[in-house]
Amino acid sequence: MRVVGRALARHPLTVLAVPAGSLWMGVMTGLGELAHPVATAVAVAVTVMVLAWSESRIGILRTALAAGLGSLAPVAVASLLLAAGVALGDWYSQLDAADRLWAPSVVLVAVVATASRGLAPAHREGLRAAVLAAVLAGLLAGGHGVDLTRGVALLIGLGLGRILVPLSDRPAWHDPAASSARVVAATVLGTVTLSWWIAAVAGDGIGVLSPMGALLDPGSTVAVLTVLIVAVALLLRGRRLGLVLGIAALLLITGLLAWYYTVIPIAEGWFDLPADSWSDLELPLVVLTTWLAPAAALLVLVARRRSFRARADVADRAADRERVLAQLVASDAGSLGFMGTWSGSSHWFAADEPGSDARGAVAYRAAHGVAITVSDPLATAADAPATIRAFARHCSARGLVPAFYSIHSGHLPVFAELGWSVTPVAEEAVIDLAGFSTSGKRRQDLRTAANRAARDGVEAVWGTYRTLPEALRRAVDALSGHWADAKALPEMGFTLGGLRELDDPEVRVLLAVDASGRVHGVTSWLPEHRDGALVGRTLDVMRRGADPMPGVMEFLIATAARAFQEEGLATLSLSGTPLAAGAPPPDAAPPTASSRAC
Structure with missing residues (x-):
């Protein structure tokens, strides 16, 4: 009884509609008035569900008014229209005048039309279009009296919505x-x-x-x-x-x-x-x-x-690399922004959109109807919200669903405003280089790795891929090939770089090399810019050689952190750990969740 009482308090119309619908079907069946009992049963069930949805959306009182007025007024109007048609000698009106003019679906149409006003613009437009198509199809193919009543119920429901339901204030992002x-x-x-x-x-x-x-x-x-x-x-x-x-x-x-x-x-x-x-x-x-x-x-x-x-413009994909780099350097695309320069990415610039007041850009890849970004927008903090909205409209105009992947939490308010869902997919470890030190118990592994490297004669070698000596470059190629062959899956790409992404003059490479010239490990570091200045580096490629020195990655990361600290950089990012949500490492800045919004 408690369950029934709670249900009656929360959804009284829905609870009452169940026995009412069953009773109505029983009476109509007894009178032989139900030509399609299965379809009618489905209509009753759907109407009950719509009442529950409407009660939760616009409240019990508004739903009751929509259901009541949406039942009585359409029947009255349809009766008047048919009477006028009969008086004029209309053949269809003469046939429909003897028809039943009410069915549960009349309530369904009126309530949906009323409650839809409070939905977000795209959902409101889509739901009303679906109801309109169903009502018109009934009129054009069925042509019965109840089909006319449903058409009148749609018009009355739309009018009731304007009176009873506030218009949704959620901004429309579609074109x-x-x-x-x-x-x-x-x-x-x-x-x-x-x-x-x-x-x-x-x-x-x-x-x-x-x-x-x-x-x-x-x-x-x-x-x-x-x-x-x-x-x-x-x-x-x-x-x-x-x-x-x-x-x-x-x-x-x-x-x-x-x-x-x-x-x-x-x-x-x-x-x-x-x-x-x-x-x-x-x-x-x-x-x-x-x-x-x-x-x-x-x-x-x-x-x-x-x-x-067409979903993807050739001009998007063929964007000048120099233009992309210039936009990247001048903006704040976060620690993963440089990934947007990789091969396979398309580039959209807000400045190319007619009438757009945004000044940023977005790197993305289009596949299966989704435009998925590979970093934060290539925009300043002030321009990022407008850039996100403009890119969303650009995608909408081309039939693409925008999905912002590997985006930092600072942009989440924009997605909340647009009504998009947000799902954390990784947690990024960002080290504040101003306070970085290898001292302390928590950094024991870093000190141990450095001491082992000194003892074994393993040194750190800096450069870019093209400036490395030929022997080391061949060793890096061989190491990467063996590493990839040992994996069950091919190289992922997208937000995980490989040898092709390593070969970039903007990317710094750090190797662990022993006295014999054997490469124990290789790392690459992507640049992070903000407002025209280099402010940090992000770890991308991280691969060990065959039988490497124990702790080789700890040695390379500690070496990189000290070098970047001496260069005056602010942060070092170890990139994101997929589906992780743990405590940040020592000396790390507050973690920023890489998120996807769609």
């Missing part, structure tokens, strides 16, 4: 023109798809598109509907393939409808035209022009074809 064009294209194609499905499954439709149900045999109908569903999904994602599939399917549908319901009827003289009255003309006119609905959808898709652009 408005591209997003709206895709939603419109998906809506019209979705309407045709649902209309065909209703006409084929229901079998009792009298709407203008009900003839679609008899166009093809069941197998062909399922095949074309599958293509249409895929096309709608691709259109919503901004894919050109969806546009191509949708146009091809609509051409087929329009052609078949025009042939079977216009050309053949006219050729065989199905109708006596001209008719003496509107009532005699209405049905022939509807049949002969059935093809106009998919033809109109076809025109909408063709008109919006420019909103389905």
Whole structure:
């Protein structure tokens, strides 16, 4: 009883709707009024879930008003419209006047239309488009009285939303023109798809598109509907393939409808035209022009074809390296920013966007519909928020989902403002070089490694890959090859550099070499810039040779820390440890979570 009491207090409308829906179905079944009991049961269940969702979104009172007014007012308006149609001699109104005008789905439509006003812009637009497509499909293919009531409920629900529900204040980050064009294209194609499905499954439709149900045999109908569903999904994602599939399917549908319901009827003289009255003309006119609905959808898709652009511009990928480096040096891209210069990255510059007030840039890689960044934005702290928003709009215009990977916690407020989710994927160890020392118990391993290196004659050798002696360069190549061959997986790339990334004049290389010239270990250090100055280095490549000196990596890291400290750098980053969340090492600055926002 306590559970029931708590549920009744939190979701009273939902709890009451369950027995009410069951009772209504029982009564209608007894009266023989349910032509499709399974579909009705699904509608009742979905309505109950929508009521629970609405109660949690806009509250019990607003949901009650939406459900109550959204049930009574649409029935009253639909009754008046049908009465007017009957008085005018409309054939459809005469058929629908005797129909049932209410169903649980009327409440569903009204409540969803009302509560959707409080959603984020993209979710609001998408949900309303889906409801509109379903309602229009019911009107066009079903054509029953309850379909008219659902259409009125949608309009009344939208009006109630403006009165009862505050508009969401979450900023829209999508490109408005591209997003709206895709939603419109998906809506019209979705309407045709649902209309065909209703006409084929229901079998009792009298709407203008009900003839679609008899166009093809069941197998062909399922095949074309599958293509249409895929096309709608691709259109919503901004894919050109969806546009191509949708146009091809609509051409087929329009052609078949025009042939079977216009050309053949006219050729065989199905109708006596001209008719003496509107009532005699209405049905022939509807049949002969059935093809106009998919033809109109076809025109909408063709008109919006420019909103389905290529996902990656050649200009992005072919950005001048000097321009990228200049942007990197002048900005604050964090300890991982230099990874954005690696081969395979595309580069977007805010300055290239018309009307953009941002001055930063973003390095990213596009794959499988996602534009995943490889570092913080290449922007100053002041320009970073505007850069992130502008890049998100750029991705939206190209049908890409932006995902900021390896980004530091200082940018998280922007993602919270946009309503994006954030997931920690690694923890970065950053050493404050101003206070770095190898003394103390916690640094015993570093001192031991340094002492062993001195005893074994292992020395630290600095340089860049190209300035190393030829013998050492060949040794580094061999060491890297053996290291990669010993791994079960190939080199990861992306945010883990290899030999190709080592070969860069901006990257410093530190080797551990003994007296015989054997390389025990190799590390590489990426530059970190801020406001035009070199402020730190980040560990990238870290590989041991065969049978290396014990503690060789500790020796190389301690050597690098002392060298960078003497050069006046502020920090040394040991990069991120995947999925780690432990205590920071001694002398480390507060850890910065590398995060992904999408």
